[in-house]
Amino acid sequence: MNIEQPRIKIRGLSKRFEDKVILDEVDLDIMPGKSMTVIGMSGTGKSVLIKCILGLLKPDSGEILVDGEDWLALNQQEQLKRMRRVGMLFQGAALFDSLPVWENVAFALLRHGENKNTARERASEVLAWVGLPSIEDLMPSELSGGMAKRVGLARTICHKPDIVFLDEPTTGLDPIMSDVINRLIVRLHKGSGTTIISITHDMKSAAMISDHIAMLCHGRIHRQITPDQLDSDQDPVLRQFIEGRAEGPVNCSAWGKDIEEAVKR
Amino acid sequence: MKFLQSFGTLFEALLTQLGLYASTLGQVVKLIFTAPRYPRFILNQAEEVGVQSLPVVLLTALFTGMVLALQSYIVFHRFAAESMIAVVVSLSMVRELGPVLVGLMVAGRIGASFAAELGTMRVSEQIDALWTLSTNPMRYLIMPRVIAATLMLPLLVVVSDFIGIYGGYAISVFMLDQNPAVYLEKSTEFMELKDFYSGLVKAAFFGMLIGVIGCTEGFNCKGGAAGVGKATTRAVVISCMSILIFDYFLTAWMFG
Ligand SMILES: Nc1ncnc2c1ncn2[C@@H]1O[C@H](COP(=O)(O)OP(=O)(O)O)[C@@H](O)[C@H]1O
Ligand SMILES: [Mg+2]
Numbered sequence: 001m002n003i004e005q006p007r008i009k010i011r012g013l014s015k016r017f018e019d020k021v022i023l024d025e026v027d028l029d030i031m032p033g034k035s036m037t038v039i040g041m042s043g044t045g046k047s048v049l050i051k052c053i054l055g056l057l058k059p060d061s062g063e064i065l066v067d068g069e070d071w072l073a074l075n076q077q078e079q080l081k082r083m084r085r086v087g088m089l090f091q092g093a094a095l096f097d098s099l100p101v102w103e104n105v106a107f108a109l110l111r112h113g114e115n116k117n118t119a120r121e122r123a124s125e126v127l128a129w130v131g132l133p134s135i136e137d138l139m140p141s142e143l144s145g146g147m148a149k150r151v152g153l154a155r156t157i158c159h160k161p162d163i164v165f166l167d168e169p170t171t172g173l174d175p176i177m178s179d180v181i182n183r184l185i186v187r188l189h190k191g192s193g194t195t196i197i198s199i200t201h202d203m204k205s206a207a208m209i210s211d212h213i214a215m216l217c218h219g220r221i222h223r224q225i226t227p228d229q230l231d232s233d234q235d236p237v238l239r240q241f242i243e244g245r246a247e248g249p250v251n252c253s254a255w256g257k258d259i260e261e262a263v264k265r
Numbered sequence: 266m267k268f269l270q271s272f273g274t275l276f277e278a279l280l281t282q283l284g285l286y287a288s289t290l291g292q293v294v295k296l297i298f299t300a301p302r303y304p305r306f307i308l309n310q311a312e313e314v315g316v317q318s319l320p321v322v323l324l325t326a327l328f329t330g331m332v333l334a335l336q337s338y339i340v341f342h343r344f345a346a347e348s349m350i351a352v353v354v355s356l357s358m359v360r361e362l363g364p365v366l367v368g369l370m371v372a373g374r375i376g377a378s379f380a381a382e383l384g385t386m387r388v389s390e391q392i393d394a395l396w397t398l399s400t401n402p403m404r405y406l407i408m409p410r411v412i413a414a415t416l417m418l419p420l421l422v423v424v425s426d427f428i429g430i431y432g433g434y435a436i437s438v439f440m441l442d443q444n445p446a447v448y449l450e451k452s453t454e455f456m457e458l459k460d461f462y463s464g465l466v467k468a469a470f471f472g473m474l475i476g477v478i479g480c481t482e483g484f485n486c487k488g489g490a491a492g493v494g495k496a497t498t499r500a501v502v503i504s505c506m507s508i509l510i511f512d513y514f515l516t517a518w519m520f521g
Contacts, residue, residue, distance in 0.1 A: 051393070054397055056396060080400075080401055083397055088394070088397040090393065090394060091390075092389060092390060094390035095391075096395075107400075108399065108400075155398075159398075
């Protein structure tokens with residue numbers, strides 16, 4: 001019998017800031033080579049969840065196992081070593097603004113002793129994948145938001161990580177560029193068997209890039225579905241989110257009502 | 266009661282902050298013993314701290330030496346002991362004013378820029394990004410800055426000692442008509458080697474304080490642009506105050 005163990009196994013993960021509970025006993029499994037998308041309203045803690053896995057935030061309790069290894073028990077040195085197989089695209093791209101684009105993209109390669117020319121070539125190659133050829137020598141401050149995001153994506157995948165975290169990869173991109181990036185993610189996932197954990201609000205993107213979709217709501221994984229259940233699943237919270245309505249179990253329809261009065265005043 | 270309470274909170278905050286500084290220093294010292302040490306970054310920062318601070322430091326030292334000569338002339342003139350001007354200028358520059366003034370000027374320039382730069386990197390998640398690219402942010406950002414500040418301050422102090430003494434010389438000789446040969450002789454007559462190197466020890470210590478405080482404030486900064494602003498202000502205020510406080514204790518320790 002060969003039961004595959006999850007690449008990432010999260011058990012009872014809790015995180016609070018002061019007395020605000022953000023994550024409340026989250027359980028989640030991500031199988032090797034699968035693409036898991038986490039959806040949920042803004043501010044529910046999706047980014048916090050990813051940062052806990054990466055060791056950027058310290059959870060209050062819970063377990064994070066990667067290939068069976070307890071990541072929370074590692075010391076700093078070992079954690080850093082594990083990061084070599086990881087890529088992370090930050091919600092705000094987080095490019096290093098003192099370095100030109102190509103050094104950003106090739107950062108991990110350069111830090112680990114890759115020769116400068118090889119690293120630059122690799123950076124140009126990956127930049128072309130995200131639709132940004134010949135911007136190697138620009139500085140991050142010279143890029144638009146969407147370009148910065150794509151450079152961030154290039155930096156995330158440049159060192160060939162086998163676990164990739166994407167925090168809203170298509171937010172801020174035009175529909176055509178979103179499609180390009182979604183295809184790139186699919187190719188990365190199908191072609192090299194990379195395990196992908198992404199966060200998105202873009203349902204089209206979620207349907208395209210994921211094997212599983214998990215909805216985070218009130219600090220817990222509210223529901224897990226596959227993309228083909230997106231249209232049929234009857235869970236009311238999930239339906240409201242997918243259809244993008246202000247009315248529903250999570251009621252926001254009253255917000256902004258006072259504005260008419262306020263405007264008249 | 267209210268007063269005591271808020272005093273308690275303040276004291277607690279101070280202790281937390283001191284703990285953070287100590288932990289940064291401890292980690293930096295530990296990191297120095299293992300590779301990579303990023304010599305190129307240390308060099309870049311040394312240029313930033315040393316070369317870029319030169320104009321500010323030189324001007325400060327020059328005018329300090331000049332005013333010292335003028336002030337002591339006014340007093341020594343009353344006793345007809347003008348030849349002692351040189352002693353006052355050189356000893357106060359080398360032992361006290363050189364390291365303290367350079368420390369304060371550099372705290373304003375470099376402490377602020379360390380805190381602002383690292384603070385901006387913190388709030389825009391660049392420090393988190395370093396971590397996910399398997400680069401230790403402490404080693405990559407803080408270690409080179411602390412080393413550069415610790416090494417460059419003594420050099421700046423050597424330069425400012427000379428310039429300060431020259432400032433005093435210029436005023437005495439060209440304005441107050443003192444004998445240049447006597448001035449130069451008196452400048453070194455009462456100076457011991459210890460006076461000179463105690464100033465350098467102080468300077469290195471102040472450099473380390475500036476580096477550690479500026480970097481720690483930036484590294485642990487929270488809350489967007491306002492947070493960066495606060496961190497920068499605190500870096501400058503706290504490093505200036507600690508320079509003055511440690512100056513007393515270092516003097517007491519080395520000459521006590
Ligand atoms: N460093 C922090 N300190 C305090 N609160 C935080 C911090 N990071 C995130 N939060 C809070 O946690 C909640 C979830 O944030 P986040 O994970 O960024 O949301 P999202 O699901 O939109 O990515 C938000 O309410 C935010 O205010
Ligand atoms: Mg987010």
